[in-house]
Amino acid sequence: MGLLKMGMIGGGAGSFIGDVHRKAASIDGMITLVCGAFSSTEEKSLASAEALGIPKNRAYGSFEEMIKKEALLPEEERMDFVAIVTPNHMHFPPAKMALEHGFHVICDKPMTLTLDEAQELENIVESSQKVFALTHNYTGYPMVKQAKAMISKGDLGIIRKVNVQYLQGWLSTAVEKTGQKQASWRVDPKKSGIGGALGDIGTHAENLVEYITGTQIEELAADLSAFGEGRTLDDDGNILLRFKNGAKGTMTFSQIATGEENNLGVKIYGTKGSLEWYQENPNELIARWLEQPKQIFTPGGNGGYPEASDYVRIPAGHPEGYxxxxxxxxxxxxxxxxxxxxxxxxxxxxxxxxxxxxxxxxxxxxxxxxxxxxxxxxxxx
Amino acid sequence: MGLLKMGMIGGGAGSFIGDVHRKAASIDGMITLVCGAFSSTEEKSLASAEALGIPKNRAYGSFEEMIKKEALLPEEERMDFVAIVTPNHMHFPPAKMALEHGFHVICDKPMTLTLDEAQELENIVESSQKVFALTHNYTGYPMVKQAKAMISKGDLGIIRKVNVQYLQGWLSTAVEKTGQKQASWRVDPKKSGIGGALGDIGTHAENLVEYITGTQIEELAADLSAFGEGRTLDDDGNILLRFKNGAKGTMTFSQIATGEENNLGVKIYGTKGSLEWYQENPNELIARWLEQPKQIFTPGGNGGYPEASDYVRIPAGHPEGYxxxxxxxxxxxxxxxxxxxxxxxxxxxxxxxxxxxxxxxxxxxxxxxxxxxxxxxxxxx
Amino acid sequence: MGLLKMGMIGGGAGSFIGDVHRKAASIDGMITLVCGAFSSTEEKSLASAEALGIPKNRAYGSFEEMIKKEALLPEEERMDFVAIVTPNHMHFPPAKMALEHGFHVICDKPMTLTLDEAQELENIVESSQKVFALTHNYTGYPMVKQAKAMISKGDLGIIRKVNVQYLQGWLSTAVEKTGQKQASWRVDPKKSGIGGALGDIGTHAENLVEYITGTQIEELAADLSAFGEGRTLDDDGNILLRFKNGAKGTMTFSQIATGEENNLGVKIYGTKGSLEWYQENPNELIARWLEQPKQIFTPGGNGGYPEASDYVRIPAGHPEGYxxxxxxxxxxxxxxxxxxxxxxxxxxxxxxxxxxxxxxxxxxxxxxxxxxxxxxxxxxx
Amino acid sequence: MGLLKMGMIGGGAGSFIGDVHRKAASIDGMITLVCGAFSSTEEKSLASAEALGIPKNRAYGSFEEMIKKEALLPEEERMDFVAIVTPNHMHFPPAKMALEHGFHVICDKPMTLTLDEAQELENIVESSQKVFALTHNYTGYPMVKQAKAMISKGDLGIIRKVNVQYLQGWLSTAVEKTGQKQASWRVDPKKSGIGGALGDIGTHAENLVEYITGTQIEELAADLSAFGEGRTLDDDGNILLRFKNGAKGTMTFSQIATGEENNLGVKIYGTKGSLEWYQENPNELIARWLEQPKQIFTPGGNGGYPEASDYVRIPAGHPEGYxxxxxxxxxxxxxxxxxxxxxxxxxxxxxxxxxxxxxxxxxxxxxxxxxxxxxxxxxxx
Structure with missing residues (x-):
């Protein structure tokens, strides 16, 4: 099991997203974690490695050390790619270095701290001839792929209206002052960049609608807010959207939407039909039609396109999560x-x-x- | 990654459940597949092994060969346990042999072909001092564990009524005559035993309600049917239930419930409150109360007991399936x-x-x- | 407004169902309440009449008085029909008398206290040549009529399985001992007959499935319970069903299903498709199909048959309740x-x-x- | 039955909203329709009157005639109030005249064709000392009243975010060119005023959020569109909202949202909790909390405030629509x-x-x- 060898940067003890990446990488039996620079100190990194069953000599104290030393190992031993799961400000440096040392990269989003970094990274990827993947994971759901396929085949006609929401409530109170690790870097512009909730979840919403519709946001009018006392980055935003194909719409996102867990949802209206999908109930894609009753598509269920069913691991009715x-x-x-x-x-x-x-x-x-x-x-x- | 070594019996190319077991075993990074007797012929088994990245010398032509040869390997190399994912009639022989050769066993359900085998197996497990697990996977959902915890803590009072359903439609037509592999053994008493849908999904329903309620079915009155032309095993059933604690209820299951995918659901009523849960929407546990509004519990969400949240891999709102x-x-x-x-x-x-x-x-x-x-x-x- | 003149028997102050009948009768502007024997004493009846804007001389102290006196009024003044909204034991006597005096009758269910009364009433109706309607109101929903139409047209193929439930929780505690008027007669065999929840809501479930499917229950095996301390009539029941057309199924009903409000629901499975409907969300009829995605029908919405849309008072999306x-x-x-x-x-x-x-x-x-x-x-x- | 006498202006044959007003007025048995100027010609008005059981001498050819003649009738005979159910441009003239002749008025929305008319009407109402009601019917749902009560009592803390939507699809195609009566006046600025969907449904959304939250929209940034070919009035709009209390939000409405029926919905987020409600499923009010599980409130159900339950006509679980x-x-x-x-x-x-x-x-x-x-x-x- 595990034909590809993964090295991880970040994701030490207490990291939510590192654990998610590891589990996600292991499900299909194609990837094995072989090394890591899990934390900013060698000691912590070693402890994480041990807990993960990684040999000591493959636990590194910094990403620089890891990339350099792994590059010297024989091919059959050295990592094939790095997974970067650090806070935003630590995406660009290791991504750049890894690519320049010949490693493929899979990286958490938003991709970089600044737009300049992003554009530089784009150039590096191109010249490196290495593969770079960004974990916009919400495009991985079968029903999202079904939605994309239905629109690209013209089932919905011309898209005219898009409403997207991404609502969380975990910053409703001042959790960043309680020592919660993720909250503290999320509200810190030095680590998150110029966008708070915007960068964390707004970019997911942006990516999701552009992925599904196949068109892009052309211009926007945004009203961002920082409701939490003392916050400098936005924790809530409302945006008017205009798309290149003429569609219009709204985006609303929040991390102060009290009681919401992870309510990413999208509604897309075309001249012939419309679609609705929610990440908290990911196995249902609702389709409405001009003259036919509303339909519910499910992963692997009736009416699914191959573009979606190719991504289903289990039979219909066995929900994601089975x-x-x-x-x-x-x-x-x-x-x-x-x-x-x-x-x-x-x-x-x-x-x-x-x-x-x-x-x-x-x-x-x-x-x-x-x-x-x-x-x-x-x-x- | 992978502290425990797994050998698999069954689960070759085209097997649905073998693939599920492998993916499920790999998610948490604690288990590595090291060998297998994937099919009834050595050739097919080898092909499966190759596709799975298993070395040739660990691909066996029969479970007997695998168990014998693995037992001779040094401890740090040989498998720790076997996963049995064959049709029902091939559960008992390899389970028995594996246990008697010192291997732990994890086995698909229903456990055996006959009740006699089951009782014999129980004795073997006891005398072997090995661990035997049965994959009644529906008890693995966090919201099922939440339900069990709420009842065992007395939140619902005394349980008085239980309605359980497990509805599928995949045998609505004569798929067993189309060459569909799983359908053909499911309707064959030699491979499935005396229960058709009863054994395949009725046992899940039985296990689920006994697991959640903490009490057991004392007696039942069953009306089983074989609606599919030429079928000798039941493809549908309706059962009246009486529980040891005095509760009463119904079970209904079907594989001819046209259009249903995998609709396992349970409603449990106590003197103080009640619960409702559906496997197709596994992230919601509905609770109703004598005097309070209906509540919805979610994995990792507000109000969750540790008995449930210990089994959540990701934060609230990230559904099973994330x-x-x-x-x-x-x-x-x-x-x-x-x-x-x-x-x-x-x-x-x-x-x-x-x-x-x-x-x-x-x-x-x-x-x-x-x-x-x-x-x-x-x-x- | 009001082309037909209604006299009411029962339904005085504090009666839930009397008020429902009056409001239901008035919506379409075809019926006017002109007289009533609202209570068992003249004084109470008068008070109710006054509150309802009925002239004193049309408020009667008993149903006998009302029927006799109204029969003597000129046709353009006297009531056209009586609405009987008393407890079960007081259905038969006024129904019989009204019919025999030439009045049409609309009556709450269950129709009579005993089966003998029912059969006698059937004869009286036939010989009287008057119209007798029973308020099995759940067959009045457009989506129930849509379900009936779909089945009668053969859209679902041959019906093979039926699951019906009617779950309430209002008798979970001993409310009949608190002076609650309805509870006290519901648990009293002298007023309710031999069925408790069975007569009150089980008959609704029976009527609903026979109405929708177009076939009848041929035989049944019932397990009734009286969970409430001291109750002699059932407050809960589970029943196995066999239908004349060969279908099988279950019925479960309860008035001790804690927290349930009025959860009447039905699932019907045919060889080509299936239907699901819940009274608490009456605007959705769920249809599942062998090869097409699940559909949701709505009153007046796409795909509705005239048999249903003829009964819709408002446009699609304006729910019942608008x-x-x-x-x-x-x-x-x-x-x-x-x-x-x-x-x-x-x-x-x-x-x-x-x-x-x-x-x-x-x-x-x-x-x-x-x-x-x-x-x-x-x-x- | 019917203590108050209603005269209707508009609402002749083929009018959807006139029929709704009549049925709504009759449910509670407090109002009787006694006269009407149902159509713009005496002939049509007479035909409607006859169908409604109104005597010929109370069917008028114009609202002017009706108001004048009714004013001359003795008090016990003449109408108490007028119900105005004409297209928007015909709201102001009859409302003004009725008020000035001493009649109360209940009027469909939007109230007038222009803002000037609205302000003039406000003055007339004040000086007339008559009652003027506007049928913003969505504030009549018990769960909307429950939401308002919860917020006014402070259950949700300070309101920070509001998302409101009103989505319909009935103008997705050019129905106004097919002779559909309502469509043709809705898209005509002379009859509808400067707002199309904005006036028809946007005002409902505006009224609903201001009613529930108890605060008002202070400023807005709107992006209105006319997607339908040849339309001059908006058929779709997206609006950023800022409220007087500091809350922010979005409104989106559309009549080209293909397949949507009448999807009015609102989400309101406070510092302590949040609420969500949809008109198509009006019996559920979803509440989310900082530390408690999500709750579902129902009309007459557990946890309801008197402010809501006073408006429930039937017991819990009997949905609006029963x-x-x-x-x-x-x-x-x-x-x-x-x-x-x-x-x-x-x-x-x-x-x-x-x-x-x-x-x-x-x-x-x-x-x-x-x-x-x-x-x-x-x-x-």
Missing amino acids: LEGFATIYRSFAKELINIKNGQSMAKKFDFPTVKDGTRGMKFIYAAVKSSSDNAKWVKI | LEGFATIYRSFAKELINIKNGQSMAKKFDFPTVKDGTRGMKFIYAAVKSSSDNAKWVKI | LEGFATIYRSFAKELINIKNGQSMAKKFDFPTVKDGTRGMKFIYAAVKSSSDNAKWVKI | LEGFATIYRSFAKELINIKNGQSMAKKFDFPTVKDGTRGMKFIYAAVKSSSDNAKWVKI
Whole structure:
């Protein structure tokens, strides 16, 4: 398992997004994490490496060290690419260096701290002939790909109206003053750049609508706000949009939308039909039509285009997330085995179904068949 | 990555559930697939192994061969456990043999072909002192664990009524006559046992309600049907339930419920409150109360018990499935790199965001900030 | 307004269902309430009549008096029909008497206290040549009629499975011991007959599935319970169903399903498609298909059959209930006028929009048009 | 029934909104339609009057005639108020005249054709000492009143963000060129004023957010569009909002949002909580909180404030619309009786439940009780 070797920059203990990248990289069995500069100090980086099962000699104290040393390793051993999961201000330096040392790069968004950096990076990528991917993950959902396919095939006619929202509430209170790590860098212009919520989630909304519609925002009129006391970066914004193809629309995003979790959603209206999708319920793509009833498309379900179903890992009705529920059983089982490996006595400490559940299931089957064969007579299990 | 070594029995090319097990096993980075008897012939097994990046010498032609040969390998090399993902009639033989050779086992459900086998297996597990896990995966969802926790803490009072459903439509037509592999063994009593839909999905429903409620079905009255022409096993069933604690209820399941994808759902009513959950929308647990408004619990969201939030891999609002969307970006990126490794020229053949998307995002941020600082004046991107 | 003259039996002060009947009768402007025997005593009946604007001489102390006296009035004055809205045990006597005196009857359900009464009433109706209607109101929803039409036209193929539920929680606690009027007669076999929740809501479920499917329940196996301490009538039930056409299914109903309000819902599966409908969200009829995406039908919306759209009072998207919201404005306005009529000074005591809201709306229009004509410049309202 | 006497201006045959006003006025039994100037010609007005059961001498050829003649009738006979349901340009003249002749007025929105008219009308209302109500009907929903009450009590803290939408698709194509009456005046500035969709539905959105939040829009930046070929009035608009209390937000409305029916919705975010409500599902008010799970409020349900529950006509779970379903039974019954009155033979031509349904229900009860008393044995109905 794992045909490609990944080195990670950032993502040490306590990092949310580093963990997400690692899990996402491992699902399809094509990528193995082989090294990392997980934290800004060698000590912390080592601790993270150990927890992740990475050998000591592949845990580096800085991204510079990692890139240099890995470049000297034989090809079959050295990392193939780096995954950059640091705060925004630390995207450009390692990306540049990695590309210049011959490594492919996959990087969190927004891509850089400044627009100048972004444009420089674009040039570097082009001259390096290396692959650069940005994790605008919301374009990875099958139903987003279905939406894009439906529009590019003309199913909706000409797009005339777009409403996109990305609503979170986690900055409704002054969490950045409570020591919460992510909050503190998100509200700091030195680490986040000139956009706060705008850079963090507004760019997702921008990317999503341009990805799905196949057209681009031509001009915008934005009203950004910093509602949180003492904040200099926006934590909320409302934007009027005009698209190159003549469509118009709105974008609204917020991190002070109290109680909202991660409510990214989009509505797109064409002359023949329209689409609606929400990330919190990602398995439903709602389509409305001029003369037909509203339809609901699902991953792998009826009416799906290959452009979408190619990205479905499981059958229709098994929601995105089915794999994770399944993985939970494996994880609890694995934890039990690791405890045993570590010399602990076998005591079912973790929550997974056992042989007793299996027997119980068989008894249920037998009782049900017996009852049914006797015209639904009551049978004790 | 991968502290535990997994051997797989079944799950060769074209197997749905084998792939699910592999992906589920890999998400948390604790398990590595090291060997397999993927198919009933050595040739097919080898082909599967190659596709999965397993060395030839760890691809076996039969589970017997695998268990015997792996048992002879040094501990640091040999598999720690086997994952059994074959049709039902091939669960018991490899489970028994693996346990007797000192391997832990994780096995698909229903556990065995017959109740006799189940009871024998229970004895073998006990005497082997090995861990046996059954993949009743629906108990792996955080909101199912939240439901269980709420009931065990008494939040709902005494449970009085339970309605559970598991509705699929994939056997609405005679797909077993079209050569569809899974359909053909599911309707075959020699491979499935005495229960059809009952064994395949009824057992999930049974396991789910007993898991959540903490009580057990005491007796049942079942009305099973085989609507599909020529079928001998049930493809639909309706059951009256009576529970040990005095609760009563219904179970309905079907594989001829036309248009249903995987509609597993449960409603549980207590004296103080009630719960409702559907697998197709697994991030919502609906709670109703005697005197308070209806509430919606979400993974990692407000009001979640540790028993549930311990099983959440990502923050609230990032649905189950977020990891898979994310993984799609990684997979497309990986495919591009593999093509390059294989000597193909760099041509962006797969769908992932690139440096251009990154620059576009930066331009969007700059335009929005400029517009906002000029009182929402229109700014071109 | 009001071409038909209605007399009401029951429905005095504090009666929920009497008020529902009166409002329902008045919506379409075809029926006027002209007389009533609203309560068991003349005094109470008079008080109700006064509140309803019925002249004293048309308020009767008993249904017998009303039927006799009304029958003597000239045709252009006397009631055309009676509406019977008493508890179950008082359905049969007035229905019989009214029919025998030449009046049409509309009656609440269940129709009678006993099956014998029902069969006798059937004979009386036949010989009387009068119209008898039973208010199985749930068959009055446009989406229920759409469902019936789709099935009768064969859109779903042959019906094979039916799941119906009617879940309420209002008897979860012992409300009948708190003096709540409706609860006390509902749990009293002398007033309700042999069925408790069964008669009250189970019959609605029975009527609904037979109405929609066009076939009938042939046999059933029922497990009724009285969970509430001291209750002799069922407050919960689970039933296996077999239909005349070969379909099978379940019915579950409850008045101890804590937190449920009025959750009547039905799922019907055919060989070609299936339908799902819930009374608490009555404007959506969900259709699933063998090969097409799921569809949502709405009253007056795309794809509706005339059999349904003939029963829609308002355009698509104006939900059932739009009229009531509208009526609320009228009611508050009416209350204000009545106060003024009664000599009170004009003081806006009730909640309705006024001329100031109208001016505000005009200012909004003017500001928006001005802003837009100036390229979305900010304009103060 | 009907303590107040209503005269109607407009609302003749083929008018959607006239019919809505009549039905809304009649539900609560407080208002009777006694006269009308239903159309612009006496002939058409007479025809409408006849269909509505209004005597000939109370059907007028013009509103001027009606107001003058009604003013001369004795008080117990003459109308108490006029309901104005004409196109926008015909709101002001009859409203002015009615008020000046001593009649109260209830009027459709937007209130007038121009802002000047609105301000003049405001003065007239004040000097007339008559009641003027505007049918901003969406403020009549119980859950809208619940939202208003929650905010005014401070449950949500300080309001910071408001997103409101009103999306329809009925002008997606050039229906105004097909002879559709409403479409043709809606797109005509002479009849609609300077706002198209803005005046028709934008004003509803404006009224709704100001009603609920208790604050007002202070300034706005609007981008209006006329997508339909040849249209001079807007059929779509996007607006940035700033409120007097410091909140910011967006409004988006459209009549070219293909497939949308009547999707009015609002999201309001405060420092302590937030609310979300949609007119197409009016029985649910979603509340999100800083630290508690999401809640769903329902009309008459748990947690409702008296400010809302005072406006509920039926118990919790009986959705808005329950009355209309109920009324459908009454209407079919009434049609049958009218046919009979008109001398037709009794033939059940309309769809309502009969005595046979009643007997069937009794048989169902008897069968279920018998089965249950015999331990759920099968019993034939």
